[in-house]
Amino acid sequence: MTAQLIRRDDIDFLLHDWLRADKLVDRDTIDAILDLSEKLASEAFLTHYKRSDVEEPAFEDGEVRICPAIGDALAQYAELGLFSAGFPEEQGGLGLPYLVCMASFAYFAAANVATAAYPMLTVANARLIAAFGTEAQIDTFARPEIDGRWFGTMCLSEPQAGSSLADVRTRAVLDGRDALGERYRLTGNKMWISGGDHDASENIVHLVLAKVPREDGTLPEGTAGISLFIVPKIFPDGARNDVTVAGINHKMGYRGTTNCLLNFGENGGALGWIVGKPGDGLRQMFQMMNEARIGVGTGAAAMGYRSYLLSATYARERLQGRPAGRRSGNAVAIIEHPDVRRMLLQQKCYVEGALALCLYCARLVDTAEDCAEDAALLGLLTPVAKTWSSEHGLAANDIAIQIHGGYGYTRDFDVEQLWRDNRLNPIHEGTTGIQAIDLVGRKILRDGAGLLVLEVKILETAEMARDIPGLAEFANTLSATWRTATETIQVLRRREANAALDNATPFLRAFGHVVTAWLWLDQVVAAYTLRRTAPANTKLAKGKHHACRFFFEWELPRVGPMLTFIASKGDVAATAPAGIFG
Template sequence: MSDVLIPRRDLDFLLGDWLCLDELLRTPKFAAHTREDVAAVLDLSERVAADLFLPAYKAADQIEPTLGADGVKVIPQIADAVSGYADLGLFAAGFDEALGGMALPSLVCTASLAQFMAANLSASAFVMLTTANARLIAAFGTPAQIDSFARPGIAGQATGTMCLSEPQAGSSLADIRTRAEPDGEDGLGRRFRLTGNKMWISGGDHDVTEDIVHLVLAKVPGADGQLVDGTSGISLFIVPKRLPSGERNDVSVAGLNHKMGYRGIPNCLLNLGERGGATGWLVGEVGQGLPIMFQMMNEARINVGLGAAAVAYRGYRHALRYAGERLQGRALDAPKGQPSAPVPIIEHADVKRMLLAQKVYAEGSLALIFYCARLVDQEGDADAAELLGLLTPVAKTWPSEWGLVANDLAIQVHGGYGYTRDFDVEQLYRDNRLNPIHEGTTGIQALDLLGRKTLKSNGRGYALLRERIDATILKADQIERLDGYGELLADAWDHIAVVVEGLRPLDAAASLENATPFLSAFGHAVLGWLWLDQAVVAANLGDDAFHRGKLWACRFFFETELPKVEFWLDFVDSHSDVASAAPADIF
């Protein structure tokens, strides 16, 4: 197995020791599975990721997708990797048996996908998008739509996309202009003809699978033939690359976007309706496109966080191995006047600092995403759903931002070798740099957290989160090695509560102008809780190097990272307008 993927011991700790996988497997929904089943899936995932996905990693970066007369082509190794994944039935892992799936917990599927993302992020994007696409159709589509468009994705016979953004709209979906004109009805539902353009579509065209199922947001014109402004008129449509008859739909590639990283999956500008209109079938009701699409968008946000965590983790593993092998410099406490040999750079304090930072960012990111996956598995639990909604913008953003810092530090540990193409860490950094933008930028996630999830909410999510945090603090207070950490964490969350109350009387613009520093503080406070919670478990399991590593990481986070929360919150609480009031002409 590759030593740069995620070690099974880490997965076993997170899933089994910390997140109580055995309890999950005793619930009626997952009772058919055993720990042996889970181990088999994780073993298979590690092996296939190492054998099929990892070897294509550098080649996919060096040989980008190409656009020709017959469409977009990717390197054969990417197609082979995705095909091998499908042949093993892994696309179906998280789907119910009635849909041909294995009905595995989301927690297990997420741990499996993490290995593939660590091995090859862009190849894994085909998987991530396809499963989220099929899950949406399975949830909201008609039986005929499920059979025709979800089942092929679940089987890995077709891939899927999400087509939201447009060249003129970017993230402002209220401004999309793609039109959907009614075109009758057939066995697949209400049929429409779509015309318009979709930008930044990952997997928008390729030769990995013969068919691609696009989920397209578009607006149905009103009685006057005009499109309604805003989001209320947005509807969702299934627009396949190939129609049920086998002929090509009216979807064409106008161009490819050439990215700094993440190059193995093509990123396309799609034109719909160059020959009269692309055929699409309505999902749900007219005007309900955005609420329905949020299922896939939220799943994608969490999976973007997972990818960022996995890439950060792989960079950390590279840096850890290099630091143990690279001989450079002498010990500062070597006897004076006596010759001393060079030492591995892992012996130097500053290198240890960088490795500890990578450890808390990468392992902390994985813990956050796995915790969210555990909440997904509590289907029907209103509290779990509320908590998941609150944590989703953090799950997308914290790994994307701090995982990137981890990759930056991995380059630094490598020194001059780190920024050369001979070492993977420079590509890992480039790949991860896209994630703070994917599926809603950091600023957009900040507005979601502070606006919709905090100031406009009933506070239920916060109350649930604080209950869990207080329970962790209570347990930590009983452990001598964690003495004092609980008080620091409680102070951080009390400070958050004070700042939120101070923002409530302000108007919308003033209350949100420093949303991003608020997200930074909130995210770090969440990770402080998760590190303390893991440390409680580790402290009760043993005193070997692995478990001591968890406690040391917790200490590092509380000494070097948690203090940042106070700085960010003080700035938010100052209600500073230094950014919002800055005139455009000063720049």
Template sequence: MPATPADSSLLMSRKDLAFQLYAWLDTEALVRRPRYAEHSRETFDAVLELGEQLAARYFAPHNRAGDLAEPRLEDGTVETIPEVREALAAFARSGLVSATMDEDLGGMRLPHVVSTACFSWFQAANIATSAYPFLTLGNARLLCAHGTPEQVDRYARPMLAGRFTGTMCLSEPQAGSSLADVLTRAEPQDDGTYRLSGNKMWISGGDHELTENIVHLVLARIPGGPPGVKGLSLFVVPKRLVSPDGSPGERNDVVAAGLNHKMGYRGTTNAALNFGEGAHLPGGRPGAVGELVGEPHRGLAYMFMMMNEARIGVGAGAAALGVTGYLKSLAYARSRPQGRPVTGRDPGAPQVPIIEHADVRRMLLAQKAYSEGATGLVLYCARLVDEQHTAEDEAGRRRAGLLLDVLTPIAKSWPSQWCLEANSLAIQVHGGYGYTREYDVEQHYRDNRLNPIHEGTHGIQALDLLGRKAVLDGGAGLRALGETVAATAGEAAARGGEAAELAASLTAAWERVTTVTAALWATGEPDRALANAAVYLEAVGHVVLAWVWLGQYLAASASDDAFHQGKRQAARYFFRHELPRTEAQFALLESGDTTVPDTDPDWL
């Protein structure tokens, strides 16, 4: 029996999601494409409403309980609170796991952008529990794309049906950011299977009893392959071997060596997994039984398909935590009386709600700008996934792919950085109360602190953006983004007035992106160019978000009601308080500053 549903108006803003999907991203246009022909705004809205209801009923109520009673490993079994299993069962019944898939996989051909918006309800409600279906979906999608029909039947379909969950096993204790150093071995067997042995680390959902089985996708080396990342192959390794009838049977030789105890995200089990340590020996032979996925030595490429999706998903989760923190601190600010206006401090006058204080409004407006901007960015990326698959012509599909390439590191890192900051402001609005576990916001802040780390750290995203994506195909991705920015700026300029002023600021900022990128690479020295990559990532991220906000400003011009005024005000805030931060960053980058690389480690 689930608890009383949470107040969904404190999780996500239904109105803002509709604005982003329809007014800004024109998601309804997708229904004119053959793939989505059976959809309509009504079916999209029904999915969003289903997400809202399930999130409020099954996910939000145990968010704190999952934090307080983190999973425990006892006698080889991982114990979780019962509400997690109920939530996953409800999610499985909804069919949302396979929502974007084809009908033959139980799906409903839902656009990714709608699925991502729907999923944000669950992330806002309970980021830790939502991690299980999130990982499972990525895993299943990878198997459907690269696995054999048998692998799809044996592993992917049960995951899509909610019977199994999935993981991605990349890191090892000595190989986190550096996957070239993965050591796990996969020995080929006469029957075509492999036996895996090695130690994996930081495996979210790595062990639990929440579902019948767990499907691990594991990066490992087939002996004799090339060193480094080019010698990594991908294997599917189930926790329990799957019988011909599809039911999970004998335990495979995969055991949880321990659970990691984290500052946040505590409801998600996170395990060190040992493969092939002899704890369970199927058939008496050493090693965990695995099947190769796709071709040998192409594991990292396959994994990156899942990883790119996961990175946008991390951004979406960070954004959702930002939004719920904003909504909760907004509600608090409206109801908490404290102090009086700075002019006219008559102690006899009643106290005013703290939203009347300018500094509190500043903290709310900043949260709105960060979290709704981040939501916009990740939804735009999800919209690009749909374009990549369904745009009418090849040029449109290629263009979407280029934009996705260059935006993925930003969609992962910007929400992780700024919606963490939003959560910090949400605490600050609550004052001392926000620092206590009686209020949600301190948990959101702890949960969100993971997002700049997992699925590639901030520093890794920075190298990816400046070192790869900005120069890939001769800079085609950045050029495509520049054209997109210019199109929005052009539309705004044509409207004149304030819109044209914002457009001019954005155009000038984008000009800085292109000149600074060129200046950095003009050195021809990657170690100098990349030394301040994190500064570059943050500056370009802010410019991209200014583009998001200009687009939302234009989309919000249709009406002068409070909601649309709020969107425009958040856009103004972003252009006046946030975008100007970038000039100092661009100037630093353009100067070829070498303070960091010049620092001898012994000086520290």
């Protein structure tokens, strides 16, 4: 029996009725992929969810071994063509839109994010090579990944340089040229490498950021000197490269995903081929990072969504207590208690809002290349999708434990593991603080084009909502909150550049709430239209309306005080002396 990981009617509504995916590919194809994904996720990924959490990766005789069920599931994933789904036919793919691929991925992340992480990284790795590599590099390295025979990683962080990539010390020295391009010898260390080594694929393709030394042997300063290299674990001829595992990091979640400290060049230098030109590395890697950010946000939303469904089921089945004012009689299901329904509503508006946000961004990916406005909006919303979804998906997991009571803390119920797994996502692909600096510093203060596009769309949604019974109040609240947000942005633009970033994280959280409120109202407008034309969907439409109301009444009022503090130029954190802590 297929387990319910994400409500299918919700996915169908988001893709077909709200985002109009049929303009990208026919509905029959979409439904076939979703059917396949839902079934495989339930039958091959969910079935080893707890096993892969217990049977952690092991480092034995210089080799990393993982839970065999992970490899078996990924072999089925490859056999069914899901690695290749989003690639064009000329590269061996199915040519599916990114939106459909992300909807498919959501099922696998909900079922078992640790196993789903391998294809997420591999697909993004192959897409980067396909975008910037030579034909020989694409044929040699990307195509085996598209087939699902080889897996891929992204190697950015180092022990001394996590998010601060300007401090990367891995060196790449020119070693000649061959059919694959300019060849370099790399020496250095990379830390926190997900999928860094394992026995689930024939080979592993590492995409490594490194610096090419200057003539005097020193490394360039800053990020401008970073280049990108393809460094395989095993060469195409079967020989081993000089890449070794120095250790495995044991995280609180994602335990089935190996996470390694890798040494490059212990025995003379790991050979790798440069992608593009020296100094282009960070610009190229941003494609993979931004794709991964949407993927992380989608995964976080999916895990929160599954915990919400588990909570709803438990709340209907768990008998405890009686309604207020009644001391005798049979116990009622805890869903009859208003506070439990409050928690379920909070979960619902978080997870459905987060999934909508991520899929909206995925829809923009499909159109950004041909539409400058969509590209600008995508740039603006990517840090929001990653952060808001990872933080509020986690919040939904936290609420799930509360609803389950004492049982929620035990390993007998999946909500405990789902919380541990999802706790990693606010750190994955850039912490909340890094995303906040990106949003405020780059996307708003430095550019601002995406903000203008967003304003038009928010006001359009508000205008449509005013003509629908029961939505006018929401429309007015959204417009007023947006005005407050734009006024706060004007205050930030008048501040000195560094000072404007002092409260970037509170601004990101407030801005994320405004964006999510807009998307909730936009969904309800679409659901209202659907209800008028398709009465069978009345339950879904009512659910969307009630969750939207909860978000506007309970969540959106939090934005005002946050924006007021930011506009007041509050400096309590910036001026706190380091000596007062600890």
